[in-house]
Amino acid sequence: MKNLVFYILLVTGGLCTAQNSVDMRADNVPECGELRRQTMTFLSDGSLQNSSVVIREVSKLKQCGLDDYDVRFFGRMEALSGLLKSLTRDSLIETLTYGDLFIAINAMRETPKYQELKDIARLSQQLAQTTASIRTWEQDIRLFEQLGASQEVQDKVYRYLREHPDNELTYEQLLQRLKK
16 A cells, blocks of 8 residues: 555656646636736636636736646646635625635645645655666665655665666656566
8 A cells, every 4th residue: 555655656656747737728818916816717607618718817826926746736626616615605706706616725825734745745756757777776765755655665676777777767767667
């Protein structure tokens, strides 16, 4: 089970790498202050049928301080649905503003669990992008340990690197190869 969690984290890191910069800003997005006052019409006008709409709309809040990881995390339909559940307890969905969403996102961003997830995703992304090398193994193994990789996984990687000292694969590619 521990290996499964590790592989999921590493693949997630790889996906983050592939989507390193979320740049789905709509044309003519107003500045943060003005945006925060605007009603989120996409929630009630029928355009919420597509998950790309969610990430595009959340990415507008980059102007207010969200980073790429925040946009990927909160730009998922599941995350938005969870936030809307709490936001619509006291307000009608038609009256919600980007400011309401931003406040809810910030509250979540400040929790220790979210910070932990974000740190793990960053470490996973860092490991996924790193070229696997026996020469840097002593340094790289720290990332494996921080991500909770089992001793079995660490041993497999180390053995592979010893047998292939001229390896040019990233750790993400190497782990996928070892998984087969």
